Amino acid sequence: MLASRSLTGWILTLGPIVTFVGFLGFVFPALGGSTPDGSTEFIKLMGENADIIEFGSLIGTFGLCLHAAGIALLNSQMRDGSGSQIMLAGTIIYVMGTAGYIMESALFSNAAEWGASEGFLDGIMFYNLAQAIGSWATFFTLIGFSIVGLAILIQKNFNMILAYAFIVIGLAGAIIAIIDYSSDLMIIGYLGNAILLVVTGILTIRSKE
Amino acid sequence: MPLRSLTGWILISAPIITFVGFLGLLLPITGTPDGSNEFLLNMGNNTEIVLLGIVIGTLCFILTGAGLGLLHTMMGDGTGSPYMQLGILFIILGTTMLIGEGALLVSSSSQASNGDLVNALSFFKISQALGSFGVSTVAIGFAIVGLGLSIQKNLNTILAYAFIVIGLVGSVLSLWDYTSGLMFVWYLGSALLALISGILILRSKE
Numbered sequence: 001m002l003a004s005r006s007l008t009g010w011i012l013t014l015g016p017i018v019t020f021v022g023f024l025g026f027v028f029p030a031l032g033g034s035t036p037d038g039s040t041e042f043i044k045l046m047g048e049n050a051d052i053i054e055f056g057s058l059i060g061t062f063g064l065c066l067h068a069a070g071i072a073l074l075n076s077q078m079r080d081g082s083g084s085q086i087m088l089a090g091t092i093i094y095v096m097g098t099a100g101y102i103m104e105s106a107l108f109s110n111a112a113e114w115g116a117s118e119g120f121l122d123g124i125m126f127y128n129l130a131q132a133i134g135s136w137a138t139f140f141t142l143i144g145f146s147i148v149g150l151a152i153l154i155q156k157n158f159n160m161i162l163a164y165a166f167i168v169i170g171l172a173g174a175i176i177a178i179i180d181y182s183s184d185l186m187i188i189g190y191l192g193n194a195i196l197l198v199v200t201g202i203l204t205i206r207s208k209e
Numbered sequence: 210m211p212l213r214s215l216t217g218w219i220l221i222s223a224p225i226i227t228f229v230g231f232l233g234l235l236l237p238i239t240g241t242p243d244g245s246n247e248f249l250l251n252m253g254n255n256t257e258i259v260l261l262g263i264v265i266g267t268l269c270f271i272l273t274g275a276g277l278g279l280l281h282t283m284m285g286d287g288t289g290s291p292y293m294q295l296g297i298l299f300i301i302l303g304t305t306m307l308i309g310e311g312a313l314l315v316s317s318s319s320q321a322s323n324g325d326l327v328n329a330l331s332f333f334k335i336s337q338a339l340g341s342f343g344v345s346t347v348a349i350g351f352a353i354v355g356l357g358l359s360i361q362k363n364l365n366t367i368l369a370y371a372f373i374v375i376g377l378v379g380s381v382l383s384l385w386d387y388t389s390g391l392m393f394v395w396y397l398g399s400a401l402l403a404l405i406s407g408i409l410i411l412r413s414k415e
Contacts, residue, residue, distance in 0.1 A: 004291045037326065045281070058384070067303060069295050078295060095298065099305035103320075106306070121346070132327065149322035 005204060008077055012070035012201030016194035022160025030093030036182060038131070043123035054109045061105040067197055068098040071148060074200070079096025083155030090151055094144030100137025104130045131198025135181035139174045142189050147194075158203055165196055213410060216279040220407030223272035224400035228264025231396075234258055236332030243388060244337070249329045252314075252322025260315050263341075269312040273403050277354055288312035288362030296357055299305065300348030302383045310336045344395065345380045351399055352376025364409055371400055 001008065021112040030049035034042060046053055078084050107130035114123035149166025152158050173189020220379075239248055240254045252259050263372050277300060281293040313336035343403035355372025380396030386392075 007291050007295075061342075062349075065299060068302070069298050070296065073291060076291070094302065096305070099302045102306055102342050102346055103309060103339055106338045109342075110334070110338040123333075125331065126335070147399060163406050168276065 002024070004073070005077065005207070006064040007087050008070060008073035009201045009205030011066050011073060012197050012204060014201075015063050015066030017063070018066060019060050020194065022056045022058070022060025022063055024144055026052050027059070027060065030056065038124055038127045040120050040124070043111060043115040043120050043127060045115070046127075047118070047123065050109075050112040050116040052086050057105045057109050061102055063097055064101045064165040066179050067193070070197060070201065071095075071144075074148075077204070078151065078155055078157060079125075081155040081157065083151035083153070083157075086147060086154060087151035090144045090147030090149075092144070093147060097137045097141030097144055098141070098146065100133050100140065104134035104137055107133065131181060135177050136188075138177035138181065142170045142174035142177065142193065144170075145193060145202075146174070162196065162199060165192070168194065169193060169196060212279065212283060214414070216276055216283060217407045217411035219272055219276035219279065220403045220410065222354055222407075223276055224403045226269040226320045227266050227273065228270060228400060230262045230264070234262030234413030235266065238262075241388075242333075242337075244330060244333050246326060249317065249321040249326050249333065252318035253324075253329065256318045256322045258313075258319040263311045263315055264404075267308055270307060271304055273399075274304050276403065276407065280410070283410075284357070284363060287361040287363065289357035289359070289363070291357075292321070292353055292360060293357035296350045296355075298349050299353060301350075302346075303343045303346030303350060306339045306346065306371070310340035310343055313339065333388045337387055341383050342394060344383035344387070344392075348383065348395060350380030351379065351402075364406060368402065368405060368409070371398075373400055 030052040031042075031045060034045060036042060071091050071094050073085050075084075078087045082086075105127045111123045111126035111130060112174060113124060114120070146167045147170075149163050152166060153160065153163035169189065169192030173186070173192060176183060176185045176189060221351075226372060235258075239251045242248060274297070275291075278297050280289065281297050281374060282288045282294055302343055315330045317329045317332035317336060320326075320332060352373045353376070355369045358372060359369035362369075375395065375398035379392075379399065380393055382389065382391050
């Protein structure tokens with residue numbers, strides 16, 4: 001079985017990959033690149049591809065849970081260090097936000113199910129709820145992410161550039177999520193978060209005990 | 210109370226009280242949770258009991274998670290500890306959603322008591338969507354906890370494998386059909402496993 005450090009590294013590396021496979025590999029192509037605007041046409045499109053959307057959402061959300069798991073395991077790695085208290089605070093906020101992500105996926109999948117059974121009003125309601133929860137979940141997750149960056153900056157257990165990138169990407173993504181969750185600019189938060197976690201994972205695997 | 214006793218007693222009492230809340234108070238009054246008008250009216254006519262049943266059931270469900278969290282503390286820096294931590298994280302994430310499910314069911318009951326069955330049905334549907342994903346996440350956590358226990362071998366290995374099997378079955382079932390009668394396999398299985406773990410922990414030596 002993997003040692004604690006290797007497990008942390010692998011989960012941090014695999015989490016974003018699993019997320020991208022789920023959302024970009026299944027959900028996005030199923031929606032045909034159409035704008036997620038919550039219109040009747042959009043819900044209908046979701047309904048036509050409900051099974052793929054549900055499967056993709058499930059895989060993607062599992063990946064998001066792995067993000068949180070990786071951050072939590074990283075928190076354990078950093079215990080007793082100078083940044084450990086701040087890391088714990090960041091981890092708690094990140095985990096809380098991730099719970100919101102699962103809620104968003106549950107509601108999003110149900111919107112697709114309602115679209116499949118031509119219950120478009122229910123579909124729109126579920127979609128709007130998913131967006132409302134998703135916006136706040138992303139905000140809190142990315143705020144947690146920037147606090148994790150602050151902890152790394154204090155503890156100096158990774159490269160300082162990585163720590164600053166955590167803070168900047170986290171704050172920028174959080175602000176965009178609250179202002180306009182359906183904006184294309186959200187890619188900054190999503191992609192930045194994913195790349196930084198993968199880099200952290202690789203550095204953790206390569207580091208010595 | 211020492212950590213071992215606290216862990217044991219929480220794991221024994223929490224599942225029992227959860228069953229009292231959901232099966233003892235809620236189910237006899239509401240009947241099958243199918244979202245029908247009859248079900249919603251039953252909830253609306255008994256809002257206080259619905260509230261009490263859900264609060265008791267949900268609170269003790271949280272306590273079951275807390276008991277497994279304490280078991281993780283008891284495992285210290287053992288070989289299965291990181292996996293246990295991973296499992297606990299999934300259980301916490303899922304439990305958050307189950308709290309949401311409980312809150313929405315109580316709101317559904319309040320709406321039904323005001324005669325607003327349309328809103329009551331909407332709240333019920335949302336609660337089921339959250340509940341399905343919530344149980345699935347908790348069940349995945351249960352399976353990972355089982356993996357942690359099987360690696361560290363601090364409880365009976367058969368129990369650890371049972372955690373894994375029941376967890377995986379519960380996760381698939383809840384996504385496949387959350388209102389299915391088969392969900393009882395997960396509810397009863399997870400409660401029994403927590404109960405047996407609690408008894409084994411209490412009977413074990415320091």
